[in-house]
Amino acid sequence: MTERSTGEFAVRLGRAAAVSLVAGTIGGAALLAGEAIAPATGRTRSRNSAWPCVPPSAGPAPRRCDWCCSVTPPRSASAWRRSRRPSAGNWPTCWPRARTAAGCTSPASGSPAPARPTWPPQVARALLGERPDVAVVLIGANDATALRRPADVAAYLGAAVRRLREAGVEVVVGTCPDLGAVRAVAPPLRQVIAWSGRRVARTQTVAVLGRRRHRGRPWRRDRAGLPGRRRHALPRRLPPVRRRLPGLGARPPPGRRGRRCGRLPPLSPFPPG
Amino acid sequence: MFAWDRFHPSAEGYAVAAAALLPTVLSALATGQERKTTLVRGEGVRSLPQAAQEAVRHAGTEVSGTQVSGRDRGPAGRWAQLRRRAFFGVGAVPQPGPAADSPTLEGLA
Numbered sequence: 001m002t003e004r005s006t007g008e009f010a011v012r013l014g015r016a017a018a019v020s021l022v023a024g025t026i027g028g029a030a031l032l033a034g035e036a037i038a039p040a041t042g043r044t045r046s047r048n049s050a051w052p053c054v055p056p057s058a059g060p061a062p063r064r065c066d067w068c069c070s071v072t073p074p075r076s077a078s079a080w081r082r083s084r085r086p087s088a089g090n091w092p093t094c095w096p097r098a099r100t101a102a103g104c105t106s107p108a109s110g111s112p113a114p115a116r117p118t119w120p121p122q123v124a125r126a127l128l129g130e131r132p133d134v135a136v137v138l139i140g141a142n143d144a145t146a147l148r149r150p151a152d153v154a155a156y157l158g159a160a161v162r163r164l165r166e167a168g169v170e171v172v173v174g175t176c177p178d179l180g181a182v183r184a185v186a187p188p189l190r191q192v193i194a195w196s197g198r199r200v201a202r203t204q205t206v207a208v209l210g211r212r213r214h215r216g217r218p219w220r221r222d223r224a225g226l227p228g229r230r231r232h233a234l235p236r237r238l239p240p241v242r243r244r245l246p247g248l249g250a251r252p253p254p255g256r257r258g259r260r261c262g263r264l265p266p267l268s269p270f271p272p273g
Numbered sequence: 274m275f276a277w278d279r280f281h282p283s284a285e286g287y288a289v290a291a292a293a294l295l296p297t298v299l300s301a302l303a304t305g306q307e308r309k310t311t312l313v314r315g316e317g318v319r320s321l322p323q324a325a326q327e328a329v330r331h332a333g334t335e336v337s338g339t340q341v342s343g344r345d346r347g348p349a350g351r352w353a354q355l356r357r358r359a360f361f362g363v364g365a366v367p368q369p370g371p372a373a374d375s376p377t378l379e380g381l382a
Contacts (some may be wrong), residue, residue: 134301136294170301174294178332184279198329205325209338210351 028188035189119160127167135164138174139204144197145179153200154207161208173208175201293333296358317356320349327355 126135137160143153157173164171178201179185180194274286282290318341319327328334339354341347 134298136298138290138294172294172298172301174290175329178329181332182275182280184275201329202322202325205328205336206321209321209336209353 032189032192035186119156119163123160123163126164127169131167132169134170134172136172136174137161139176139201141177141179141193141197144176144200145193147196148200150200150203154203157204158207158210171208173204175204175208177201293358297335300358318352318354320347321351321353322349324353324355331357333357 126132137157139157161171161173176197178194179197180190182190182193185193274283274289275281276283276286318339321336321338324336328336335356335358336353337356338345339352341352345351
């Protein structure tokens with residue numbers, strides 16, 4: 001009788017734990033979804049009045065705000081050259097030799113990796129004309145809040161940085177900011193976006209400083225310029241190993257036995273004795 | 274630090290970000306004397322994944338590639354150096370960990 005009541009208690013306890021786990025998971029997901037949706041809708045309502053950097057208060061807007069947001073990059077090369085003149089009006093007078101560009105976004109997640117490394121058009125514009133001394137790349141929060149794959153984001157940034165470095169430009173990159181400092185986001189969601197931002201920033205740091213090549217690019221090109229030599233390099237090294245295992249692979253012709261083995265003696269496919 | 278919408282930086286926030294970036298930009302503009310110095314392992318020098326891990330936990334940390342005994346790479350990847358610079362009278366923030374009083378801390382004020 002006691003064993004039966006103990007068994008029933010264990011079953012009830014397990015059932016209660018399972019129900020609590022499911023309810024907690026659903027409730028947490030709903031809470032995060034609610035927190036993610038609520039600021040977005042609130043921001044959409046006030047989008048027409050002030051977006052994103054124009055202060056709502058009356059009075060003259062600070063010049064620094066104009067510099068950071070409202071300078072749009074010219075669309076053509078000739079327009080870019082015209083805009084470099086001081087009289088173009090597109091240029092803040094306090095930064096006479098600086099070129100600014102804004103609004104660069106990485107390609108959407110899930111898109112196939114391009115065959116050649118691509119970089120944002122701002123990089124090409126920055127290298128147009130006189131070569132700049134230093135390029136400052138500031139990463140925003142869109143990649144982290146959209147939960148894009150850090151590898152894609154970092155590969156895009158790394159390709160841009162490598163392009164600038166190949167042109168002889170010093171590059172300073174401000175990686176994804178610490179999103180945990182945004183007090184407007186309620187705590188559970190704030191921890192999630194802080195984790196996402198740290199993950200993106202860590203991957204970007206490694207991609208900028210490391211010399212890893214672009215993901216879609218073949219590792220090595222052969223003499224004819226066709227990709228995929230690396231793919232053939234591995235089986236060429238395999239036969240010396242495969243020959244040592246009886247039953248694996250074809251036996252090499254007798255005249256070439258042991259030629260590729262270096263200092264190893266030629267091996268017999270049959271065990272001694 | 275934040276604008277009225279509480280999501281975007283305010284003018285003051287952009288100024289702080291620029292102040293954090295400007296010493297690094299000035300260092301990049303300078304000739305490479307500082308960057309070519311060969312460092313001993315331990316003076317804020319980590320492998321690149323470890324340096325990236327530490328840098329994302331402390332905002333404002335500069336990570337730059339460096340050499341250890343004449344080599345760019347170590348067993349765990351490329352060598353990287355962590356720096357925290359000071360600007361405009363703000364004192365240098367001590368680095369966390371055992372390299373708190375390392376000579377790599379520098380102030381450009």
